[in-house]
Amino acid sequence: MKRCAASFLCLGLLAGCASPSTDTVGDQVPDWLSGEAWNVPPVAEIDMPESPFLAALQEGYVDLAERELAEFDWSSGARFRSRALAAAQGTAPLPFDPSEQDIPERAIAGLIEAYVELTGYLGSEGAMLRAGRQIGEAQVHYDCWVQEAEEGHQTEDIDACREAYQLMIILIRDLAALPDNMAVVLPEEPGNEVGGIELAQGGKTITLDSAFAAAGVGEDFGDLPVTESEIRDAFAGALAAQPKPPKEFQLNFPFNGTRISDEAFEAILAAAEEARSREAAEVIVTGYADLVGNAADSLAISRTRAERVRQAIFWELRDKENVTFATDAKGERDPVEDTARKSEANRRVVVLVR
Amino acid sequence: MQKLLVNFVAVLGILFSIQHAAAADQIGQIKVASGDVVIERNGTEIEAKSGEALFEKDVIRTGENSAVGMTFTDNSRVSLGPDSKLSLETYAYSRPGKPNSFDARLDRGSLTAASGKIAKSRPLAMRVLMPTTVLGVKGTVVAARVGGQEG
Numbered sequence: 314m315k316r317c318a319a320s321f322l323c324l325g326l327l328a329g330c331a332s333p334s335t336d337t338v339g340d341q342v343p344d345w346l347s348g349e350a351w352n353v354p355p356v357a358e359i360d361m362p363e364s365p366f367l368a369a370l371q372e373g374y375v376d377l378a379e380r381e382l383a384e385f386d387w388s389s390g391a392r393f394r395s396r397a398l399a400a401a402q403g404t405a406p407l408p409f410d411p412s413e414q415d416i417p418e419r420a421i422a423g424l425i426e427a428y429v430e431l432t433g434y435l436g437s438e439g440a441m442l443r444a445g446r447q448i449g450e451a452q453v454h455y456d457c458w459v460q461e462a463e464e465g466h467q468t469e470d471i472d473a474c475r476e477a478y479q480l481m482i483i484l485i486r487d488l489a490a491l492p493d494n495m496a497v498v499l500p501e502e503p504g505n506e507v508g509g510i511e512l513a514q515g516g517k518t519i520t521l522d523s524a525f526a527a528a529g530v531g532e533d534f535g536d537l538p539v540t541e542s543e544i545r546d547a548f549a550g551a552l553a554a555q556p557k558p559p560k561e562f563q564l565n566f567p568f569n570g571t572r573i574s575d576e577a578f579e580a581i582l583a584a585a586e587e588a589r590s591r592e593a594a595e596v597i598v599t600g601y602a603d604l605v606g607n608a609a610d611s612l613a614i615s616r617t618r619a620e621r622v623r624q625a626i627f628w629e630l631r632d633k634e635n636v637t638f639a640t641d642a643k644g645e646r647d648p649v650e651d652t653a654r655k656s657e658a659n660r661r662v663v664v665l666v667r
Numbered sequence: 668m669q670k671l672l673v674n675f676v677a678v679l680g681i682l683f684s685i686q687h688a689a690a691a692d693q694i695g696q697i698k699v700a701s702g703d704v705v706i707e708r709n710g711t712e713i714e715a716k717s718g719e720a721l722f723e724k725d726v727i728r729t730g731e732n733s734a735v736g737m738t739f740t741d742n743s744r745v746s747l748g749p750d751s752k753l754s755l756e757t758y759a760y761s762r763p764g765k766p767n768s769f770d771a772r773l774d775r776g777s778l779t780a781a782s783g784k785i786a787k788s789r790p791l792a793m794r795v796l797m798p799t800t801v802l803g804v805k806g807t808v809v810a811a812r813v814g815g816q817e818g
Contacts, residue, residue, distance in 0.1 A: 493815035494797065499779065499808040508782070508806030511791065514799055522805075530800040530811075548810045550748030551779045554734035556698040558781065559742045593698050593718035595738075635718045667738050 350391035353378045359401040366441060369449025370400035377457055389460055396456070400449075408432065408452050409459040420462040420471070427478060431455055440489035442538035447485045454478035495537060497527035497544055502558055559667040560587050564622060566660040568605075571617045573625060577662075581622060584664040585629035588636055595667040596630075598623045599641045603659035604648060612644030622662045694758040695721040695739035699746070702733025723758045727751075729776065743769065743783030743793065748812075751776020756796070760785055772796040777812040780804060 357375040361368040374397035382390035396406045408431055411424035434440045434448050441448060457474035461467060498510055498521045509522030512530060519528045519536065525544060527537040545552065562584040564577035573581065588594035600619030602611035619640045630636050650658040697704075697719040704715040707726040713719065715727065715735055729735055729751045736746040741760040747753055757770040767788040771780070773795055782804045786793035791803035797813055 494799070494813050496795075496797075496800075496802050496809060496811040499810055502781065502808060508786075508804075510805060510807065510809050511803040513801045513803065530797055530802075534800070544810065547812065548748060548777050548779060550732075550734045551746045551751075551777045551810065554699045554701065554736040554746040554748070555779050555781070556736040556738050556744045556746070558744070559738070591698070593696060595696065637718075665742075667742065 350394060351382055351387060353382065353390070353394050353397070356394055356397045356401060359398075362401065362403055364445060366445035366449040367400045367403065367405060369446045370405060370453060371397050373397075373450055373453025374400060374456075377453060377460075392460075393456075408435070408455050411459060411462075414459055414463050416459070416462050417465050420465070423475070424459060424462060427455055427458070427482070430482060434485060434489060437489065439491070439538075439540045439543045440485070442540065444485045444488035447481055447488060451478055451481040451485060454481055491539065491543060491547055492529040492531075492533040492537065494531040494533065495527055495529050496521070497537075497539060497548075498522065498524055499544075500524040557591060559665055562587070562664040562666070564662045564664070565657050566618055566662070568603075568655050568657075568660065569614070570660075571614060571621055573621060577622075578625070580664070581625045582629065584666055585626050587666040588626070588630055589633055591666065592635070594633075594636045595639070595665075596623070596626055596636060597639045597641070597665040597667065598626070599643060599663045599665070601643050601647065601659060601661050601663070602645055603656040604645050604653045605655055608645055612642055615644045616640075616642035618660075618662050622664060626664065692722055693720045693740070694723055694755065694760070695737050697721065697735060698738055699734070699736035701735075702749070703730030704728070704733055704735045721755065723755055726754045728753075739769070739783060739785075741767070741769070741783035741785040743785060744781040745771065746779045748777035750814075751778065753778060767792050769793040770796055773811060773813050774798065775814040777810070779808065779810045781808045782806050 353375055356371070359371070361371060374393045378390045378393035378397060381393060399406045408428060411421055411428050416424060431448075431451060434444070435452070454474055454477040458471065458478055461471040461474050496510060496512055501524065509520055512519045512521070512528055514530060514534050517534065519534070521528060525539060525541055527539040527544070529535055529537045562580045564573070564580045566572070566577070567574070584596065588596050598619045600615035600617070600622070602615040604611070619642055623638055623640050627638060648656070648659045649661070650656045697715045697717055700715045700717055705728050706713045706715045706719065706721070707728065708722065708724070721737060721739075727735060727737070727747060729747050729749055731749055733749050734747060736744065738744050739758070739760075745753070752774040754772040754774070756772050757768050759765045759768050761767070767785040769785045769792065778795065780793075780795060782793055786804050786806045790805065793804040795802040795804065795809070795811055797811060802809065802811055
């Protein structure tokens with residue numbers, strides 16, 4: 314903290330008093346000898362960045378700079394001021410690398426361990442989303458610890474910075490990990506648009522309606538920022554076992570006919586191919602008719618259409634095991650075209666492969 | 668002899684009706700099963716293989732490094748990751764006089780669920796019941812977990 318006991322002495326022994334600062338703000342290398350480099354209040358007054366991480370850095374480094382300057386440690390004050398300024402302007406300074414600092418042998422191991430853990434969190438998008446503010450605070454305490462360890466003569470200050478860092482990192486470990494109990498919306502798939510989920514717990518409700526919107530449940534009930542890669546990891550086993558979405562094929566028939574056209578046969582081949590690509594495939598064939606003629610005849614012809622299609626698919630899959638077939642006839646029910654006239658669209662067989 | 672024949676026909680009839688009732692109540696099917704996956708049904712355990720039928724009230728359990736994928740008659744799909752337990756508590760789809768509903772209870776582990784026609788038929792008809800929380804599926808693909816990291 315007190316790198317130079319008094320400003321006069323410090324100014325007299327400039328070269329030996331402080332290690333050179335490597336911090337930069339844009340292209341500008343701060344000159345800690347200038348009055349500007351020690352002028353902290355304007356930095357404190359810059360509007361806080363929206364990012365909780367950068368805001369924590371700005372706040373924390375301003376505080377450190379003021380403490381150093383109050384003790385007439387001009388170079389450390391300038392160093393932390395320039396870090397606060399960088400954060401306020403949207404560029405996060407990296408934490409001090411202990412291997413690049415002049416740190417006594419006895420203090421280095423603990424700092425390297427902390428540096429590795431802290432930079433791990435800084436590089437984790439998910440941890441930064443959930444614990445950005447706390448990671449910023451931890452970085453400030455850590456840099457304070459490095460600074461004091463480098464000076465090496467004020468044990469109380471070293472301990473205070475280290476303990477503050479350690480308390481914060483314990484909190485971060487908890488916040489950064491995904492909670493044990495949680496729910497998340499996955500991206501929509503064709504035909505299954507995102508409608509969202511509603512979580513209800515103890516009279517409270519959370520609605521999630523976009524891909525990768527998540528919430529903790531149970532003790533951690535509340536919105537939860539997550540990244541796609543975290544979710545893909547956390548649910549890797551279940552995602553890999555997710556069955557393929559069911560697929561539908563449609564064939565149309567001539568008026569009063571049950572003959573399978575070349576075009577309809579293409580759909581049969583495609584449905585068979587789809588069934589072949591699935592484990593324990595189910596082929597569900599449903600026949601329909603248009604609304605011309607009497608209902609009993611329509612039902613009969615829709616049944617014949619469905620049965621012909623089933624037989625054709627069955628033949629294509631004759632060497633495939635573990636396939637189940639079902640047929641259904643709807644006759645004039647569920648027309649796709651609302652007309653009592655002849656309708657090719659209504660004369661159809663739908664094959665659902667699941 | 669005639670009595671014997673009558674009995675035989677009666678037994679056949681009963682067998683047929685049991686089979687028919689069971690077939691009518693099938694709600695889904697196991698599609699993918701890897702590792703240690705069992706279905707608990709009426710107090711017995713059945714090894715869950717691809718193609719195995721699923722019924723209302725079945726409980727599906729996966730072991731370590733295991734997973735299972737299921738489809739249901741409304742085209743919804745549910746999969747479980749390792750160390751999971753899911754109970755198919757309520758399932759009604761296109762049953763006369765009964766509203767569509769699908770309630771599955773996730774006691775532990777991880778799940779993904781893609782909604783089908785039940786979820787589309789009315790709001791919150793498909794739900795995943797978690798120990799402290801009810802997850803209502805409005806019509807989408809979701810993932811949920813109870814009890815932490817995948818093992």
